[in-house]
Amino acid sequence: MKVGIVGSGLVGATAAYAIVMRGVAAEVVLVDARPERAAAEANDILHAVPFAHPTRVCDGGYGELAGCQLVVVAAGVAQKPGESRRDLLGRNAAVFGEVIPKVLEATPESVLLVATNPVDVMTHLAWRLAAERGVGAGRVLGTGTLLDTARFRALLSEPFGVDPQNVHAYVLGEHGDSEVLVWSTATVAGVPLDEFSQVKGVTFGSAERGRIDAEVRGAAESIIRGKGATYYGVGGAIARIAEAILADQRSVLTVCSPLTEALDVRDVTISLPHIIGGGGVHHVLLPPVDDDEWRALATSARTVRESIALLP
Numbered sequence: 001m002k003v004g005i006v007g008s009g010l011v012g013a014t015a016a017y018a019i020v021m022r023g024v025a026a027e028v029v030l031v032d033a034r035p036e037r038a039a040a041e042a043n044d045i046l047h048a049v050p051f052a053h054p055t056r057v058c059d060g061g062y063g064e065l066a067g068c069q070l071v072v073v074a075a076g077v078a079q080k081p082g083e084s085r086r087d088l089l090g091r092n093a094a095v096f097g098e099v100i101p102k103v104l105e106a107t108p109e110s111v112l113l114v115a116t117n118p119v120d121v122m123t124h125l126a127w128r129l130a131a132e133r134g135v136g137a138g139r140v141l142g143t144g145t146l147l148d149t150a151r152f153r154a155l156l157s158e159p160f161g162v163d164p165q166n167v168h169a170y171v172l173g174e175h176g177d178s179e180v181l182v183w184s185t186a187t188v189a190g191v192p193l194d195e196f197s198q199v200k201g202v203t204f205g206s207a208e209r210g211r212i213d214a215e216v217r218g219a220a221e222s223i224i225r226g227k228g229a230t231y232y233g234v235g236g237a238i239a240r241i242a243e244a245i246l247a248d249q250r251s252v253l254t255v256c257s258p259l260t261e262a263l264d265v266r267d268v269t270i271s272l273p274h275i276i277g278g279g280g281v282h283h284v285l286l287p288p289v290d291d292d293e294w295r296a297l298a299t300s301a302r303t304v305r306e307s308i309a310l311l312p
Contacts, residue, residue, distance in 0.1 A: 005074060006072070008041045011115055011234055012041075012072065017048065018239035019055075019239045024246060027058075030042045030058070035061075042057050069246055072115060072242070097129065117175075119144060120144070121307045121310075121311065124269040139280045142269070144254055147236075149169070152169050168187050173270050173304075178299060181213050184288075250277040257284065263297050265305050
């Protein structure tokens with residue numbers, strides 16, 4: 001199985017490293033507008049292969065993407081001080097207008113996984129560009145709120161002293177300020193939170209929920225303030241999505257994908273639980289959220305739709 005990564009900055013290179021460490025692919029190709037950066041990152045990651053799984057790691061141009069089952073799009077520009085969201089979207093739209101056609105020319109059957117922020121809007125744009133070339137919506141998806149969901153589960157596991165993999169809870173909607181932590185369906189080992197807290201003798205009320213909500217929402221800002229960027233978490237999320245696609249696992253992951261309609265909002269891309277396997281998205285789910293969460297998700301969907309309307 002072959003994975004291409006377009007954009008060899010911190011996110012793209014970390015995703016490549018995570019894919020190698022996880023043993024997801026037989027081959028990883030890095031492509032970048034600065035060929036020397038792609039070459040250096042590929043060389044550095046190649047030197048880690050003896051400590052991980054047999055993987056061919058190389059760099060190249062778009063032509064090297066031929067035969068990829070999955071291409072991760074991590075290309076884009078960072079927001080400048082004082083730059084408006086509209087201007088940032090315009091500059092990233094120009095990048096995608098160049099990148100997406102070149103990717104599909106080299107590997108027309110590939111699934112596209114977008115990691116560039118704002119990921120919901122950029123995934124929607126990638127789908128528009130891909131649809132012009134006959135690519136179905138199921139073959140274009142974004143990392144969405146998968147990382148937010150992982151943060152939610154990790155923070156929920158701590159007061160109960162359990163493995164985060166035994167916590168089932170979702171963050172849905174926009175990957176951003178309007179995202180929704182879905183408390184109503186959250187469980188530990190299949191047991192609702194309130195019942196599990198009683199079993200464990202742990203106090204878990206509104207104060208604890210408020211703290212976790214604030215930490216999930218503020219995680220990226222806190223990390224960026226401390227070291228300038230986030231990349232390990234999203235790199236791990238990309239590797240997990242890649243594994244689900246390449247191994248046809250039919251995993252339920254909170255990624256984002258273009259939807260005809262969601263929460264009474266038409267033509268929008270937001271994160272919901274998706275069944276992900278070979279070829280991309282197999283099904284989109286909406287968990288039985290309570291009324292307040294439904295309204296919050298509808299607001300989140302409208303927020304993303306307003307940003308999509310800013311695209312050139």
